[in-house]
Amino acid sequence: MATEKNLLQCYNRGCGQKYDPENNLNDSCRHHPGLPVFHDAYKGWSCCNKKCTDFTEFLNIKGCTSSKHSNIKPPEPEKQVLKEELLEEVIEVKPIPTALKRPPPDTPLVTLKPEIAPSLQQVKPAEQKSGQQANEIEGEITIGTTCKNGGCGATYQGPETNSSTCTYHPGVPIFHEGLKYWSCCQKKTTDFNVFLNQVGCETGSHVWKKDEEEKTVQCRWDFHQTGSHVIVSIYAKQYCPNESIVKLSPVRLNAKLIFPLQSNSSFLLDVELKGIVDVGASQVTMYGSKVEIKMKKAEPGSWCKLGVPLGTDKPSVKTNLDNITPAVEAVNLDDL
Structure with a gap:
């Protein structure tokens, strides 16, 4: 019988026993010829299908192959060597685009040259002058006019x-x-x-004659957007395309429509824009029933609203003294 000193350590995976080299038979060692596999919390051997989640149970899995004991350590698995071309490969990481610096609200406005639809180009000159003639008549002071x-x-x-x-x-x-x-x-x-x-x-x-406030017209307008443009539509008829003006800066839209047949009344839309636009790539088209302003976005992104109105025409409210009647009994307060 071999003494403890004569026993050798078996290095076959999964065996862990010591053996007598003089009594080493072909079925003395039960071991795993494969490699340990750890994946998704499961532990097992590549040579057999038995898997478990407990590490102690993994260590106690009996070998699936019989052979002689061996005191030679099995070779370590080769480490994957990256190919030279992969080592030299440079991964380019594009920088995160920074937001454009917002120009000040008082950036000078640029007048956009409109594209006028053929139907508007046929407006009769007499219709455009009718409002001017009415204003000339109104400029005369008639006898009996009360001081304002x-x-x-x-x-x-x-x-x-x-x-x-x-x-x-x-x-x-x-x-x-x-x-x-x-x-x-x-x-x-x-x-x-x-x-x-x-x-x-x-x-x-x-x-x-008081310097009358400019008469105004109420027009409906709205906007929609695409990935690259914001389109504003002002719905109006009988406006003069030659006198109406649309101005634009990177952060402001100013549109004024003139209506000659309504005593040269006007509609004004003045908005500080939510985003920044490219003035040079923007355009205006005037149709018979609307004015379409197509503004090119200077940077990608969705606008939750068109912007903050700086000026929109609203009907003025005037006090009519003739319609006011005394609510209490008259008392002379001259001595107060």
Whole structure:
């Protein structure tokens, strides 16, 4: 019987026993000729199909092959050597594109040259002049015209009336809790007629015709977008393509349409854009029923909205003093 000193260590995978070299038979060793495999938490041998998840159970899997014990360590599996051409391969990582620097809102606007549809090019000159003729008639001062300064009440009787002094209120009328007065002076009353007859607190020249606010027209508009463009559509008819102007900067859109048949009324759309556009690659097309503004995006991306309106025409609200009636009993407050 071999002593402990004469026993050799078997290096066959999965055996782990010591053996007597003089008593080493062909079926003395049960081992795994394959390699250990670890994949997706499973552990096993490449030479047999038995798999487990516990490492101790893996170590106790009996060998699948019988042979003699061996004290020679099996060769280690060859490490995969990368091919020389793969080592020299350079992987190019493209830098993440940075957002364009946003130009200031006051960047100068550029007037876009529109493409006019043939139907608009046939507009009769007489139709375009009708609004101008109406404005010339309105520019005449007729006899009996009342001075437009608040609290004056003088009427135009001819050029000589211009030399008379105008006594008026430069402020605005205020109606609060039944009291009526001018913002420029503190004389208050509850009687509307007394309020209208209050003598002005300043003197100056008569104004027979106020510089009227530009008449406006309400037009419907909307926008849609593609991957490369933002398209704004202004729906309008009977506008003058020669007088209407569309201006654009990288961050602002300014479109003004003129309507000659409506006393040269206008529609204004002034928007600070959500994104940045390429002015040179943008274009305007004028049709008989709409104006289409096609703006080229300067950088990719979707716009959640067109932008922030800087100016859109809204109907003005004027106070009509003739429609106001006294709400409380008249009291003279001259001594206040």
